[in-house]
Amino acid sequence: MSQELELQGEVAPHQIGQRLDQTLAELFPDYSRSRIKEWILADRVFLDGRIANKPREKVLPGQEIVLNAVLEDEVRFEAQPIPLNIVYEDDDILVINKPADLVVHPGAGNPDGTVLNALLHHCPSIVEVPRAGIVHRLDKDTTGLMVVAKTVPAQTHLVTALQARNITREYEAIAIGKLTAGGLVDAAIGRHSTHRTQMAVKETGKPAVTHYRVAEKYRSHTRLRLRLETGRTHQIRVHMSHLGHPLVGDQLYGGRARLPKNAGPELVTVLRGFKRQALHAAMLELEHPITGELMQWHAPIPDDMVELAEILRQDTKDNPEEEY
Incomplete structure (x- = not known):
């Protein structure tokens, strides 16, 4: 079975001179570049009301884009009875509260056992929605809140809201090192030039903005509250590493255990045993895609991060001469 879905967008100022297929990939990140190219070649893309069927066509700021997408049911994925919070x-x-060690979408190395497989079991009709309604993702070992669309109209509205930056996502994190004040990171992110599983700050990347503030100061670490303005892959992890303050436990971006001087055995054990990035999606706020009601949810900080914060707090008390 297949269904049609109209997607709308506008060429942003930073996209001037970009190829049409690249611009569509940025505007509609839920769809692969190959699928977008197929739609362009099938006369399904309109630029300011005219058919645009050349992937290499250059776009101009302010141009209105309409994409009449044809979507296939997610029948290639198996429904599995995986518990969802x-x-x-x-x-x-x-809205779910995702635990650590759970992949959101099947991919290389994770063909099943994902949030998507769980959604197909929990709500069989979601097979009719692209990506089983998944609007945004969390990394495998990042915990916290995710919104999922159960219908195509709901997904269309949520994707549009996400692109317009009308969905608020706040995170809790524990970073290595001392940050004395909050700030903003405005640094484009793209695929790492040599390590293809990693992202990196690079001029040719996509715009990425992260706001952060200090929630609690420890002797050699900082608990942060962060808000995403954009949603690039690994954004918070890359931006904090770029600042020289990678997240505790983030093996990919430099958050390997760094033991402060005179660290007690309990702190040593916890830091060395913290095997995931200390990152949690704590708050989600959005307008309901159908009713328009403003809604907000909070997810409690997971036990491993609570324990880490408590031990760092005690370590700071035990070493007052080295406090901020």
Whole structure:
């Protein structure tokens, strides 16, 4: 089975002179570059009302884009009875609190056992929605809140809201080193030139903005509250590493255990045993895609991060001469 979905967008100022297929990939990140190219060649893309069927065509700021997408059901993925921690659910959306060690979408190395497989089991009709309604992702070992669309109209509205930066996502994190004040990181992110599984700050990347503030100061670490303005892959992890303050436990971006001087055995054990990035999606706020109601959810900080914060707090008390 297949269905049609109209996607709308506008060429942004930073996209001037870009290829049409590249611009569509940025505007509609839920769809692969190859699928987007197929739609262009099939006369399904309109630029300011005219058919645009050349992937290499250059775009101009302010141009209106309409994409009449044809979507296939997600029948290639298996429904699996994987427990979901559902925070909220109605006929149009559901919000889950994702645990660590759970992949969101099947891919290389993770063909099943994912959030998507769980969604297909929990709500069989979601097979009709692209990517089983997944609007945004969390990394495998990042915990916290995700919104999922149960219908195509709900997904369309949520994707549009996400692109317009009308969905608020706040995170809790524990970073290595001392940050004395909050700030903003405005640094484009793209695929690392040599390590293809990693992202990196690079001029040719996509715009990425992260706001952060200090929530609590420890002797050699800092607990942060962060808000995403954009949603690039690994954004918070890359931006904090770029600042020289990678997240505790982030093996990919330099957050390997660094033991402060005179660290007690409990702190040593916890830091060395913290095998995931200390990152949690703690708050999600959005307008309901169908009713327009402003909704907000909070997810409690997971036990491993609570324990880490408590031990860092005690370590700071035990070493007052080295406090901020």
